[in-house]
Structures are given as C-alpha cells and as structure tokens.
Amino acid sequence: MTKVFPNNVYARLNTTPCSPVDGNGNGNAAILTVWKKSLLLNCSGFTVFDCKGNLVFRVDNYMAGNKGEIVLMDAAGKPLLTIRRKRLSLGDNWLVYDGESAVNPRFLVRKLMNILNTKCLAQVSSGGNSNNVNDDRSGSTGASSSSSSKNVLYQIEGSYTQRCCAVLDKKRRRVAEIQRKEAVGGVAFGVDVFRLVVQPEMDAPLAMALVLLLDQMFGSSRRLSLSH
Template structure:
C-alpha cells in the first residue's frame, strides 16, 4: 500500500498546538493559506474506529478514536496531543438527522448544529450548518460524499472547503478511506473536520 502517513509519530508544529488551546473560530485569518489535509478513515489505536488526519508535511494534525463502530451518539475531535477540540452529539428526539457541536467537552452551550436536509427538496445539498449564538457563519455542503467530491459554501456562496480523492505519487488511488480535505482561509480546519465526521455519519459506506 502507498504511504499515507509519512510522519505519523510526529505531532504538528508548536504554533498549531498553541492554536488548538484556543477556542475554535471560523473567522478569516489575515494572510492565511489553504490548509491541505490528508484524512485517513482509520484510528491509530488498536481495536478502534475513527479518523487520523495529517497536514501537508505528514505530521499528525487531528485524531478521532472510537471504541464502537457504526453511528455513535457522541464523537470527539482531538488535536495531535489528544486534547478535545470539538464534541459532536446527535440531537435527541429529533425527527430529522441533526447533530449539535460543542467546544471541547462542553455539553451546555452548542456552537452550531448540522442537519441533513430532505433529499427531494434539495438533491445536491448534503448538510446544512447553522450557527448557535452568533460565533459561527452558516455553511452548506454540496456534492457526493460517497465519491469524495464535496464542497462547503458560506452564506455568500463562496467555497471555503472541499473534499477530493487522493492519489499516491505514482497515480494510484487510495480508495474511499483516504482522501484530501482542503480548507481555505475563512473556515477553521477543526470545523471543516467536524463536517467531514458528520458526513461520514450521515452517509456511511
């Protein structure tokens, strides 16, 4: 198999670790560049499911470790050191598929909600992200997650992130378990990864 994680034992930079300690924010970063992440639909822990995410230098960036398979009531997105960044919880007693996303391991004040729209009303729409409390912008996800071909748009219809297939240096595809997440300035990479996690919950392969 082609190499997915060239520096899997290395953590991301000190700057990223400091940023992870601050509350996630979706505000644009001045002079920022697109973050190109490799998402591996696999946990590095034995007998766990989840995600392992690397930056463009091959350093561990995000991780998700779940001890149960299938749809879960709660998923925690962590940084490279294992610190919780966002907690994703399915909304109880909801007629539609809807999740609430909290900062860290908080369970009282959600930052935003993510809802799966009814397909016959908007066939291209995969998910809708709605702010709670004014800290985040609203976003809409369109495309096909099963094909790893999606885009995230803000309220002005500007593309702020995209999911694409990843190929090895030799041009060999990795399949659906390894793909690329490109996050443009204006969207926090943790929020973008939370959207990926929820797409995986909504459209399991």
C-alpha cells in the same frame, strides 16, 4: 497498502503544521490528508495530517462507548470539539460543542432530504437555533423552513460517497472542500484516504467536524455507530 505519509507521527506531535488550522483569516489554504483509520490498534476513527505529514487531528474509537457522540482531538489528544446527536429530533440533526462541553452548542448540523435540491447534503446553523429544528424529511418549504434558512451559516453540496463536495458560506464561497486524493506511485488511494482543503476564512476543526458528520450521515460507519 500505499503509504499515506512517510513521517513517524508519534515522533512529531509537537511540530508546527505547514498550513494554518485555526481559521484566523490569514495565510493560505490548509491542505489536509484525512485517513479513515485510528492510530490505536483495535479502534475505529480518523487520522488527519498536514502537507508535511504532521499529525493535526485524530478521532479514536468513536463507534464504541457513548453511541451518537464523536470527539475530535488535536495531535496530543486534547478534545477540540464534541459532536452529539440531537435528542428527540425526527430528522438527522447534530450539535457541535467546544471541547467536551455539553452546554451551549456552537453549531447545529442537519441532514437535508429535499427532493427539489438533491445537491445539498446538509446545512450548518448557529447553535443558538438548536431548539427550533424542524423535520425536513418531507422537503417542505413552509414559513418555518424559510425562517430557519435565514440562520444557515454554511451549506454542504456534492457527493460525500464520491469524496467530492464543498462547504459554501452565505455568499456561496467555497470555504472548504473534500476531494479525492491522487494516485501515488501508480497505486490509487481508495475512499478511506482523501483530501480536505480548508480556506483561511473557515475554522479547520469545524471543517473536520463536518467531515465526521458527513461520514455519519452518508458513510458506511453510520450503520454501526448509530445503532441503538
């Protein structure tokens, strides 16, 4: 298998990333390599490196235990964000919480099924609107849908299966992108290794949380992790 990064990630947990990952609006874009593989044996998950090969984020064993819940951690294993499937929801709706909290979600992410807009994969709204989510399976554009659209913070467009999509803010600016990773040494990476580019205007943990949700909504892991 083509080597994702040469560094020994376990020996570099305390190093400083080469790009900002806190979304503070300063500096250049963070260019991260996402590997759909856990660092732990016999576990499923994701491992994320910065441009120097330093470990930045990790997700371990998210398809086991509490199904419908994903915990995004930093390099040392500290929970940054917890993603939970929204209960009693007819659509594919998820809530994003700080740390391991189960109250006051920061964001609501919902999969869109609108035949009139096939480019749009999902929308991200503020967590305060989590109790007012409507089922979008019919692709309706009624008053409730119009009201909900006013609270959208980000929209995700493109194709996750092709690893070619973008997160757009209210001004239609690309604040994060998922891209195919170039071939290295003549051997091309598959879809399990790809690039996540995060602009300074967006919080990098949130961008990675959106990757995890896209994988749940459109990736092959969805069949496993959401079975009840």
